[in-house]
Amino acid sequence: MSTALMHFVLVIHSLIAIALVAVILLQRSEGGALGIGGGPGGLLTARGAGNLLTKSTGILATLFLGTSILLAVMASLAKAPTTIDTSLVPTAEAPAAPADGLPTALPGSTAPANDALPMALPAAPASDDIPTAQ
Numbered sequence: 001m002s003t004a005l006m007h008f009v010l011v012i013h014s015l016i017a018i019a020l021v022a023v024i025l026l027q028r029s030e031g032g033a034l035g036i037g038g039g040p041g042g043l044l045t046a047r048g049a050g051n052l053l054t055k056s057t058g059i060l061a062t063l064f065l066g067t068s069i070l071l072a073v074m075a076s077l078a079k080a081p082t083t084i085d086t087s088l089v090p091t092a093e094a095p096a097a098p099a100d101g102l103p104t105a106l107p108g109s110t111a112p113a114n115d116a117l118p119m120a121l122p123a124a125p126a127s128d129d130i131p132t133a134q
Contacts, residue, residue, distance in 0.1 A: 006074050013067040020060040027053045 003078075006071070006078070009067060009070055009074065013064070013071060016060055016064045016067060020057070020064055023053055023056045023060060027057070
């Protein structure tokens with residue numbers, strides 16, 4: 001998908017969201033929200049404004065949901081898997097691990113192999129050395 005198309009749909013989505021918030025705030029409610037949608041005259045009577053705002057809210061909510069789904073689909077298509085460039089993969093194979101599973105010295109280093117690794121844990125302190133609560 002083109003990023004220009006995605007940006008266009010995102011701008012439309014944002015405008016729909018702003019319009020939806022405005023239409024919701026214009027509606028009268030029992031709790032006394034903003035309620036600034038009424039006036040004596042034709043379409044904007046109390047009943048006419050209520051019907052217009054209700055229909056507008058439904059249409060804007062449907063458009064908002066539609067653009068949300070469209071943006072989600074466009075984003076998933078933009079993240080589609082691509083082929084992996086194997087030109088940078090080294091051709092030399094890594095050395096195999098020894099059969100006993102213990103680490104060995106690195107190739108070319110002067111460090112001793114497995115036999116010089118410490119294998120014993122330090123001794124536990126004697127029971128006389130441990131302080132007790134009295």
